[in-house]
Amino acid sequence: MGAPKSTLEGKLVLITGASGGIGAACARSLALQGVHLALTYSSSKDKTVALEKELRELAGNIKISIHQVDVSSADDLSRLFDEIVDFHRKFGPDILVSNAGHGKRIPDIADISIEEFDKMININLRSAFILCKLAIPNMTKQKWGRIIFVSSLAAHGGGINGCHYATSKAGLQGLMKSLARKHAKDGITVNDVAPAMIGETGMIPDAKFVEGTPGDVKNIPVGRLGTPDEVANVVGMFCRTGYLTGQSVLLSGGLM
Numbered sequence: 539m540g541a542p543k544s545t546l547e548g549k550l551v552l553i554t555g556a557s558g559g560i561g562a563a564c565a566r567s568l569a570l571q572g573v574h575l576a577l578t579y580s581s582s583k584d585k586t587v588a589l590e591k592e593l594r595e596l597a598g599n600i601k602i603s604i605h606q607v608d609v610s611s612a613d614d615l616s617r618l619f620d621e622i623v624d625f626h627r628k629f630g631p632d633i634l635v636s637n638a639g640h641g642k643r644i645p646d647i648a649d650i651s652i653e654e655f656d657k658m659i660n661i662n663l664r665s666a667f668i669l670c671k672l673a674i675p676n677m678t679k680q681k682w683g684r685i686i687f688v689s690s691l692a693a694h695g696g697g698i699n700g701c702h703y704a705t706s707k708a709g710l711q712g713l714m715k716s717l718a719r720k721h722a723k724d725g726i727t728v729n730d731v732a733p734a735m736i737g738e739t740g741m742i743p744d745a746k747f748v749e750g751t752p753g754d755v756k757n758i759p760v761g762r763l764g765t766p767d768e769v770a771n772v773v774g775m776f777c778r779t780g781y782l783t784g785q786s787v788l789l790s791g792g793l794m
């Protein structure tokens with residue numbers, strides 16, 4: 539008797555920001571569940587091509603497409619969905635992991651320009667709204683969907699990047715709660731994972747990077763940075779658990 543089949547086998551998962559630490563970990567963990575993948579990157583093409591190769595070796599017979607997308611561009615996001623239809627022959631993903639994000643650290647509001655604020659909102663929040671607009675019609679039609687946002691501890695009032703980042707991530711939680719209520723009857727769950735201090739990522743390469751900030755490892759009760767795999771675990775739980783919707787899971791080693 540072989541291993542039991544994953545309940546996610548054959549689903550199509552769109553992960554934005556798959557070139558980054560958390561997005562790549564989600565891709566690896568979901569590939570092992572037998573899903574097909576549409577992966578996006580913005581500037582890190584080489585990393586994404588290498589990830590695609592690794593996933594093919596890891597998971598064998600799954601379909602993987604990669605797409606260059608600036609998530610702050612509505613035109614790029616619309617093109618992404620056209621490319622998904624062309625490649626995967628489906629009218630959209632079954633599972634959307636809206637993960638791509640910008641985290642320029644500017645602690646003081648006086649130093650945050652209006653242009654930087656708008657950029658933050660467009661990449662971190664407006665993109666999720668547009669992706670949901672594109673993904674929900676097909677999920678509704680098929681009466682099954684999973685939407686997962688990667689928000690942040692910053693949405694809960696903590697974090698080290700500044701109020702522009704916190705605003706964008708808190709906005710994701712409003713979007714999440716509203717869509718979760720509205721689309722529960724359509725078989726669509728909407729949740730977010732709110733991580734903090736996840737190492738091995740572009741945002742926090744290592745513990746040194748957060749030394750002297752509120753996210754310093756000495757302030758984290760668990761005593762270490764989190765890992766991208768731990769974020770992927772929560773994303774996997776959301777994908778597999780249809781009774782879980784409208785929730786934000788704080789993954790922060792006990793910070794807050």
Ligand SMILES: NC(=O)c1ccc[n+]([C@@H]2O[C@H](COP(=O)([O-])OP(=O)(O)OC[C@H]3O[C@@H](n4cnc5c(N)ncnc54)[C@H](OP(=O)(O)O)[C@@H]3O)[C@@H](O)[C@H]2O)c1
Pocket residue numbers: 554555556557558559560561578579580581582583607608609610637638639640641661688689690691732733734735736737738739740741742
């Ligand atoms: N690391 C943490 O401690 C932490 C904590 C809380 C929340 N988060 C959130 O986790 C998510 C993933 O970040 P990460 O930690 O994995 O950092 P990362 O390694 O720097 O990954 C960021 C990803 O976002 C993509 N991206 C950035 N701007 C983009 C744009 N305009 N259009 C499309 N893609 C864009 C990057 O693409 P390219 O590299 O191809 O340009 C990259 O794939 C983000 O939303 C971040 O806010 C991280």
